């Protein structure tokens with residue numbers, strides 16, 4: 001959850017227009033006289049698009065978790081004997097140019113108005129062993145992002161692009177942890193001071 005939030009904020013810092021659009025959406029839906037709440041998050045359609053696009057580009061478990069075939073089976077024409085360890089490359093599936101236009105670019109709009117419906121995305125796996133923490137994770141990421149975007153103006157350190165190098169392994173950490181400059185938004189000062 002924290003890794004995905006860090007990728008999302010990194011992407012927003014490198015795409016200030018998307019950050020402004022998310023802030024405008026929250027201002028219109030929630031205003032600046034109170035903090036965004038968990039009940040608001042489902043109504044923040046663009047914010048959800050940002051989370052989806054982040055999970056498409058940087059799925060926290062890029063190879064899902066290892067599975068093992070419980071019986072001999074055939075997958076995509078390959079014979080898979082019982083007891084074989086199987087890895088699913090969700091990272092490659094999410095960046096497949098046959099499925100996604102401009103697959104390497106951050107374009108949250110591709111998820112707007114159900115446009116991406118039917119496209120195959122599996123950041124939480126699928127089937128019986130699908131991630132049971134999905135709802136909690138999506139709610140947490142949505143709430144944290146919405147609060148950070150509503151309460152603060154964000155800038156890159158010295159204006160330099162945020163480094164997006166990906167670390168290897170079972171998860172997909174940022175090699176260079178995100179550093180950013182945040183300032184309380186003047187319109188939110190009263191709300192923040194009353195906390």
Ligand code: HEM
Pocket residue numbers: 001004059060061064065122123124125126128129130131132133134136137
């Ligand atoms: C962005 C956040 C998260 C992502 C991307 C994610 C992704 C995944 C993936 C890909 C799997 C493997 C699914 C498969 O075997 O095909 C998994 C399994 C699992 N996840 Fe998550 N997860 C996230 C957050 C969480 C949270 C917050 C919790 C718990 C509070 C959680 C609990 C679990 C558990 C217990 C399993 C094992 C399920 C099983 O094998 O039956 N996950 N997750």
